Amino acid sequence: MTSVERFAIASRIYRPEPAAASLFLGSVSDALAEAGHDIEVLTVTPPRSLRGRSGGSRQGSPSSSERVRTFPVLRDKSDYVRGYLQYLSFDVPLAFRLLFVRRPSVVFVEPPPTTGAVVRVICALRRIPYVYDAADIWSDAAGHATDSSLVVRALRWVERFAMRGAAAMTTISEGVVGRVRELGVDTPMTVTGFGADTSVFSYEERPLEKLFLYAGTFTELHGAGILIDAFARFNETHPGYRLKFVGHGTGVEAMRTEAARLGVASSVEFTESIPAAELRPQLNGAVASLATLDPDGGYAYAFTSKAYSSLASGCPVIFAGVGPTVDFMDEAAGSLPVGRAVVYDADAIAEAMRAAADHPLPADERQRVAEWAAEEHSMLATGRKVRDVLLRVAASAPALRRYSRKP
Known part of the structure; x- marks a missing residue:
C-alpha cells in the first residue's frame, strides 16, 4: 500500500491561460503528480478561445491524478480575471466550493489576497492547513495604482490576514521575504525561485526576424x-x-x-x-x-x-x-x-x-x-520545491484524514 496525499490548489488563473502564475501552478501540480499524489484544482472556466487547449504537458505518473474543477467568472475587456468585481466573482463561489470539496491534506492558494482571505476562513472552519504563495506584495502594487489610501489600507489588512493564517508561505525571492517581514508577518517562508516551463519553452532553430x-x-x-x-x-x-x-x-x-x-x-x-x-x-x-x-x-x-x-x-x-x-x-x-x-x-x-x-x-x-x-531554471524544479513545502505542512498535521490506495 502506498500512502497518497490529497492536495487542493485554489487560483483564479490556471493552465491553459497564458500567464506566469498558470505555468507555475501547473508545475506544482505536475510535481505532486510525479510523486504519486492527487490534486484537485479549483479555478475558473478558461476564456472561450482557449477551451480545449492544454497549457503544458503533464509530468505525473499514470497512478496519480489531477482533477480540474472550473467555475464561470467575470472577465475584464481583455478577457482577463482582473479587478475587484472579477476577483469577487471567483472568491464568493470559492468559499462554497472549498466547503464541500473532498477534504485535502493542504490547500495551496495563489493571490489575490482576497482569495487568500477566503481560504483562511474556510480552512479554519474545516481545520485544514493552507500554504500561501506570495510571489509579490499586492498592497504595494495597489499603492501605485490608486490614489485612495482607504483602498490600500483595506487591501493591506486583507493581505496580512491571508499571510498570517497560513501554515507556510512560498515566494520567488529573498526580496519578497524582507518586504513581508517589514509588514509584520512572521509566517515561515521558503524561497522557491521561479523558472520556465521547459515542456513548452525550448529552442528550435528559426530564421531571425527584425x-x-x-x-x-x-x-x-x-x-x-x-x-x-x-x-x-x-x-x-x-x-x-x-x-x-x-x-x-x-x-x-x-x-x-x-x-x-x-x-x-x-x-x-x-x-x-x-x-x-x-x-x-x-x-x-x-x-x-x-x-x-x-x-x-x-x-x-x-x-x-x-x-x-x-x-x-x-x-x-x-x-x-x-x-x-x-x-x-x-x-x-x-x-x-x-x-x-x-x-x-x-x-x-x-x-x-x-x-x-x-x-x-x-x-x-x-x-x-x-x-x-x-x-x-526549469519550472518543474521550482514545482518540486513547492511540493516539498506542501508535504512538510501535511506531515506536521497528523490529525488530518489520510487515505491509501494500491499503486
Missing part, C-alpha cells in the same frame, strides 16, 4: 512605456525593426499615442496574450526579448520572471531596471550570452538594442543558452 519582443504583463510598476521611447531612438539608426508587446497591460492607449508622436506607430504592435506554445516560436526568432522594472514603482524587490521563458527559448534578454533580475543577468552573463541588464534609461536601452541587432546570437549559442536554462 523583432524585439515584450511578452507578459505590463503595468505602471513595470514601466514598459519607456520601451517606446527607446525603440524610437534605436529606429533612428536601425530602421526596419519591429517592437511587439504580447500580453495584458495598462496604459496601452498612452503607449500607442507616444509611438505615434515619435513616428514609430507602424513598427509597434500590441497583441493579446497567446498560449505559451504559440509564444515560443516568436521567442525562437526574435533578436531579443525586453523586460523592465521601474525603479520608482516601489517594486525594487521583484524578480522579472519572464526572463526564464525567454532564455529557455534561446532568446537573449535586455532587462532595464533594478532589483534581483539585475544580479541574475549579470551573474549569468559572466559565462553565457544571456543578454544584458541596463539602467532604466531610454538611451541605455536603445544602445543595448543596437548591440543585439548588430551582433545577433547565432543558432548554436541560442541552443546553448536554452539548454542551460532548462538544466538550471
Whole structure:
C-alpha cells in the first residue's frame, strides 16, 4: 500500500491561460503528480478561445491524478480575471466550493489576497492547513495604482490576514521575504525561485526576424512605456525593426499615442496574450526579448520572471531596471550570452538594442543558452520545491484524514 496525499490548489488563473502564475501552478501540480499524489484544482472556466487547449504537458505518473474543477467568472475587456468585481466573482463561489470539496491534506492558494482571505476562513472552519504563495506584495502594487489610501489600507489588512493564517508561505525571492517581514508577518517562508516551463519553452532553430519582443504583463510598476521611447531612438539608426508587446497591460492607449508622436506607430504592435506554445516560436526568432522594472514603482524587490521563458527559448534578454533580475543577468552573463541588464534609461536601452541587432546570437549559442536554462531554471524544479513545502505542512498535521490506495 502506498500512502497518497490529497492536495487542493485554489487560483483564479490556471493552465491553459497564458500567464506566469498558470505555468507555475501547473508545475506544482505536475510535481505532486510525479510523486504519486492527487490534486484537485479549483479555478475558473478558461476564456472561450482557449477551451480545449492544454497549457503544458503533464509530468505525473499514470497512478496519480489531477482533477480540474472550473467555475464561470467575470472577465475584464481583455478577457482577463482582473479587478475587484472579477476577483469577487471567483472568491464568493470559492468559499462554497472549498466547503464541500473532498477534504485535502493542504490547500495551496495563489493571490489575490482576497482569495487568500477566503481560504483562511474556510480552512479554519474545516481545520485544514493552507500554504500561501506570495510571489509579490499586492498592497504595494495597489499603492501605485490608486490614489485612495482607504483602498490600500483595506487591501493591506486583507493581505496580512491571508499571510498570517497560513501554515507556510512560498515566494520567488529573498526580496519578497524582507518586504513581508517589514509588514509584520512572521509566517515561515521558503524561497522557491521561479523558472520556465521547459515542456513548452525550448529552442528550435528559426530564421531571425527584425523583432524585439515584450511578452507578459505590463503595468505602471513595470514601466514598459519607456520601451517606446527607446525603440524610437534605436529606429533612428536601425530602421526596419519591429517592437511587439504580447500580453495584458495598462496604459496601452498612452503607449500607442507616444509611438505615434515619435513616428514609430507602424513598427509597434500590441497583441493579446497567446498560449505559451504559440509564444515560443516568436521567442525562437526574435533578436531579443525586453523586460523592465521601474525603479520608482516601489517594486525594487521583484524578480522579472519572464526572463526564464525567454532564455529557455534561446532568446537573449535586455532587462532595464533594478532589483534581483539585475544580479541574475549579470551573474549569468559572466559565462553565457544571456543578454544584458541596463539602467532604466531610454538611451541605455536603445544602445543595448543596437548591440543585439548588430551582433545577433547565432543558432548554436541560442541552443546553448536554452539548454542551460532548462538544466538550471526549469519550472518543474521550482514545482518540486513547492511540493516539498506542501508535504512538510501535511506531515506536521497528523490529525488530518489520510487515505491509501494500491499503486
